[in-house]
Amino acid sequence: MxxxxxxxxxxxxxxxxxxxxxxxxxxxxxxxxxxxxxxxxxxxxxxxxxxxxxxxxxxxxxxxxxxxGQRRDEFTQRVPKKHFREARLRPGQEVMLNTAMGPRPVTVLKVGATVVDVDLNHPMxxxxxxxxxxxxxxxxxxxxxxxxxxxxxxxxxxx
Incomplete structure (x- = not known):
């Protein structure tokens, strides 16, 4: 078949x-x-x-x-730190972010005191x-x- x-x-x-x-x-x-x-x-x-x-x-x-898809340099977002399960986030780390449309892999760009900047492009x-x-x-x-x-x-x- x-x-x-x-x-x-x-x-x-x-x-x-x-x-x-x-x-x-x-x-x-x-x-x-x-x-x-x-x-x-x-x-x-x-x-x-x-x-x-x-x-x-x-x-x-x-x-x-x-x-x-193609990488989009502008495809970033600032997310409150409370939305991450990981206790220690560091730039370059790939983590799962729970979104309204389900889990999404993101890459941490910058970690602040209360927010995290992430790259929303798929790692591939x-x-x-x-x-x-x-x-x-x-x-x-x-x-x-x-x-x-x-x-x-x-x-x-x-x-």
Whole structure:
């Protein structure tokens, strides 16, 4: 079965910047399970998966505009210190900031007495990413998965 919209795909991946060591891999844990066509992964990786099938392995480079976007120097914000769980914040530190739209990775720029200046760009913004992908399996999505926009059961939501 080939990968296309509204199919569930379980896959392993290793990601790096081209020519650099791996940043992250799923090889030591369960495969990632996603519902294709519902924004679960970066657009360039999802596009590269299309028409592949279980058992396929491939490598692809995803340019920044199809990954985490271009860096925007003006994409900074001053946030009250009380919104951070970490007791000791320091410039350059990557932390999760809870926002109205869910957790968001940010980089600390400057720490003041009561506020913290953060860079809201994703840490991988502006970077091309090289992926090594192994498709483990592909199946039709259940109607409830399509309705909810995510995978249920093994590798997905358990509700």
């Amino acid at each position: 080939k990968i296309e919209k509204n199919r569930v795909v379980r896959f392993h991946y290793t990601v790096s910047e081209p020519g650099q060591p791996a940043i992250e891999t799923s090889k030591e844990r369960e495969p990632l399970a996603i519902l294709i066509g519902h924004g679960a992964i970066i657009p360039g990786l999802e596009a590269a998966m299309m028409d592949h099938a279980a058992g396929d392995s491939f490598e692809t480079v995803v340019e920044a505009d199809q990954a985490y 913004a502006g970077k091309a990413l090289q992926f090594q992908v192994e498709i483990v399996d592909v199946r039709e999505a259940e109607p409830v998965e399509i309705e909810h926009g995510h995978v249920h059961g093994e590798g997905g939501a358990q509700h």
